Amino acid sequence: xxxxxxxxxxxxxxMLEHPGQHFSAEDIFAGLNEMGKTVSLATVYRNLKIxxxxxRIGSLMLTSGKQVFDQTxxxxxxxxxxxxxxxYDVDMTYDRSxxxxxxxxxxxPIESHSLILYGICADCLKER
Amino acid sequence: xxxxxxxxxxxxxxMLEHPGQHFSAEDIFAGLNEMGKTVSLATVYRNLKIxxxxxRIGSLMLTSGKQVFDQTxxxxxxxxxxxxxxxYDVDMTYDRSxxxxxxxxxxxPIESHSLILYGICADCLKER
DNA sequence: CCTTATCTAAGAACTATTCTTAGTTTAACC
DNA sequence: GGTTAAACTAAGAATAGTTCTTAGATAAGG
Numbered sequence: 001x002x003x004x005x006x007x008x009x010x011x012x013x014x015m016l017e018h019p020g021q022h023f024s025a026e027d028i029f030a031g032l033n034e035m036g037k038t039v040s041l042a043t044v045y046r047n048l049k050i051x052x053x054x055x056r057i058g059s060l061m062l063t064s065g066k067q068v069f070d071q072t073x074x075x076x077x078x079x080x081x082x083x084x085x086x087x088y089d090v091d092m093t094y095d096r097s098x099x100x101x102x103x104x105x106x107x108x109p110i111e112s113h114s115l116i117l118y119g120i121c122a123d124c125l126k127e128r
Numbered sequence: 129x130x131x132x133x134x135x136x137x138x139x140x141x142x143m144l145e146h147p148g149q150h151f152s153a154e155d156i157f158a159g160l161n162e163m164g165k166t167v168s169l170a171t172v173y174r175n176l177k178i179x180x181x182x183x184r185i186g187s188l189m190l191t192s193g194k195q196v197f198d199q200t201x202x203x204x205x206x207x208x209x210x211x212x213x214x215x216y217d218v219d220m221t222y223d224r225s226x227x228x229x230x231x232x233x234x235x236x237p238i239e240s241h242s243l244i245l246y247g248i249c250a251d252c253l254k255e256r
Numbered sequence: 257c258c259t260t261a262t263c264t265a266a267g268a269a270c271t272a273t274t275c276t277t278a279g280t281t282t283a284a285c286c
Numbered sequence: 287g288g289t290t291a292a293a294c295t296a297a298g299a300a301t302a303g304t305t306c307t308t309a310g311a312t313a314a315g316g
Contacts, residue, residue: 002294006294039295042273043276046294061189062194063172065189065304073175082239093233102247105220108253114242114243115243116241116242118239118242136263170267171265173303193273195303257316261313263310265308267306268306271302275298278295278296278297280296281294
């Protein structure tokens, strides 16, 4: 189905080399181009979509309507700092039972969920 | 600060008259115009933003990047049907302690959160 | 009333994302 | 290892959703 392409591997490698970060397509486009790896923005978008289809990466829609991409598609939650607006991955242990609890309460089959916490991140907290 | 405007009250009333629904700006624009209440799309967008600032309505960003508006800004959760894609308001009782649990686990101040459940709604379940 | 800030419509502009096209690269198969 | 076909790329046009600009209309306070 999909063939290996130089550009797609650049994109994926770029993401893995920046652990913990969340990237817009534009971020990756700029980052690769700065490294001399010229790639067009449409190619970045197309390949991010392919990487998602292949379950190699995940994505998150911010309240601003901008999409950011995540190095993993393993289910996890997010913390968004209300001060610096950075996005962090978090693993809320209690969260694992959330879907079963929702099923019991709503009496409907629940397949997945998305949880975003808004608060102050450790870095911003230190700066006060 | 804000003056009362005919158009803004049309928009707000339109939303209240369709309880349980979630509207895009385009939905409201089309709905009002069908009723003979002509209003421009930019006015709908501007007033939805004002209604949000006034805390009269809420909003939700879908994974598609489209924004929908909610009759209430009272904190609550959402269920999105993976079959018909309708958006429902849900009130998960367990959810009230979620922010305190997150604070304990992350050791950071949490101000709010957004929880979206994905599953099959009652209507779609019936149709099988 | 009169003033003035806020409001509207209409359409231009903007931003993020996707599509189109023509030519290139990858890999499957002989 | 060469051929072929499918998947790929860059570049820019196109689309969709939302916001801005402008000139004129409308509320609300004095």
